[in-house]
Amino acid sequence: MLRLAVPNKGALTEAAQTILSEAGYRQRRDSKELVVVDPDNDCELFFLRPRDIAVYVGEGTLDAGITGRDMLFDSGAPAEEVVPLGFGQSTFRFASAPGAYSGVADLAGLRIATSYAGLLGKYLADKGVDARVIKLDGAVETAIRLGVADAVADVVETGTTLRNVGLEVFGDPIARSEAVLIKRAGSPETNGFQQLIRRLQGVLVARDFVMIDYDIRAERIDEAIAITPGMEGPTVSPLHREGWVAVRAMVPRKGHQQVMDQLWEIGAKAILVTAIYACRL
Numbered sequence: 001m002l003r004l005a006v007p008n009k010g011a012l013t014e015a016a017q018t019i020l021s022e023a024g025y026r027q028r029r030d031s032k033e034l035v036v037v038d039p040d041n042d043c044e045l046f047f048l049r050p051r052d053i054a055v056y057v058g059e060g061t062l063d064a065g066i067t068g069r070d071m072l073f074d075s076g077a078p079a080e081e082v083v084p085l086g087f088g089q090s091t092f093r094f095a096s097a098p099g100a101y102s103g104v105a106d107l108a109g110l111r112i113a114t115s116y117a118g119l120l121g122k123y124l125a126d127k128g129v130d131a132r133v134i135k136l137d138g139a140v141e142t143a144i145r146l147g148v149a150d151a152v153a154d155v156v157e158t159g160t161t162l163r164n165v166g167l168e169v170f171g172d173p174i175a176r177s178e179a180v181l182i183k184r185a186g187s188p189e190t191n192g193f194q195q196l197i198r199r200l201q202g203v204l205v206a207r208d209f210v211m212i213d214y215d216i217r218a219e220r221i222d223e224a225i226a227i228t229p230g231m232e233g234p235t236v237s238p239l240h241r242e243g244w245v246a247v248r249a250m251v252p253r254k255g256h257q258q259v260m261d262q263l264w265e266i267g268a269k270a271i272l273v274t275a276i277y278a279c280r281l
């Protein structure tokens with residue numbers, strides 16, 4: 001049985017449940033459920049704090065989990081990223097009162113508040129900067145005003161939280177993160193785990209691609225294929241109308257309107273775009 005850890009709180013929770021549910025796994029009915037058994041998929045889902053997920057997976061008590069890449073690094077657990085999941089994107093950055101510092105080198109000897117002490121500690125060591133890391137559980141942005149720290153290192157997405165307390169980012173981003181599927185470092189992939197990977201990748205492709213269908217004169221098929229090369233090559237079928245063919249191909253969702261324009265320019269007709277509900281490549 002596949003034992004899978006899913007965030008039960010925080011920024012990744014909803015999107016993690018959506019992607020798993022689109023991949024055909026059973027979901028919890030209310031937010032108090034901590035374990036869900038999914039006999040159809042021979043799987044057990046454990047709802048845990050995102051910060052703890054890499055620890056369970058690293059220990060080998062759970063086979064796989066969804067957490068943030070930043071939390072995986074921060075934990076130092078022997079777990080590894082297997083599939084980036086395309087949601088929960090954030091950067092991890094330094095912030096301070098506007099203009100106070102311009103880069104990590106300015107922080108030598110100062111106090112930096114963060115809830116990612118592992119990640120920050122490794123970064124400072126890498127850069128050869130000796131600073132004091134003040135570990136807080138959350139809402140670290142307030143630490144400067146309360147005199148606990150000179151700078152903070154925290155997750156920034158829209159920047160709204162920082163703006164609200166009058167802080168500004170400085171220096172290079174420390175890390176870029178998104179939700180990732182993880183497994184224990186070096187552990188073999190079981191059948192159940194490989195099936196999970198294929199299903200998640202299928203959902204990601206279904207989100208990123210659309211199906212395009214159109215009719216075109218047979219003599220222009222090479223130009224058409226150059227515009228819509230598809231995955232393995234487009235399906236080209238004869239049309240009842242002499243000298244015309246029907247073409248079907250997957251194209252990236254982003255930019256599909258430009259593809260439609262280009263096809264129109266070379267004389268394509270009846271150009272249809274439809275969503276892909278699910279797929280296995």
Ligand SMILES: Nc1ncnc2c1ncn2[C@@H]1O[C@H](COP(=O)(O)OP(=O)(O)OP(=O)(O)O)[C@@H](O)[C@H]1O
Pocket residue numbers: 009010011012049050051067068069070071088089090138155156157158177178
């Ligand atoms: N505003 C955000 N937008 C996008 N991703 C975010 C945001 N805040 C956090 N994350 C990401 O979500 C993951 C989990 O962080 P989150 O803040 O939800 O956990 P937490 O701090 O343990 O939970 P809580 O904030 O409920 O205590 C991290 O990988 C983080 O990078």
Ligand SMILES: O=P(O)(O)OC[C@H]1O[C@H](OP(=O)(O)OP(=O)(O)O)[C@H](O)[C@@H]1O
Pocket residue numbers: 010011137138139140141154155156157158159160161162
């Ligand atoms: O740039 P923004 O879009 O404002 O998002 C970033 C904020 O979101 C997270 O906070 P969260 O709500 O998880 O609270 P926490 O600090 O207590 O973890 C993070 O710690 C930042 O504070």
Ligand SMILES: [Mg+2]
Pocket residue numbers: 010138
């Ligand atoms: Mg948080």
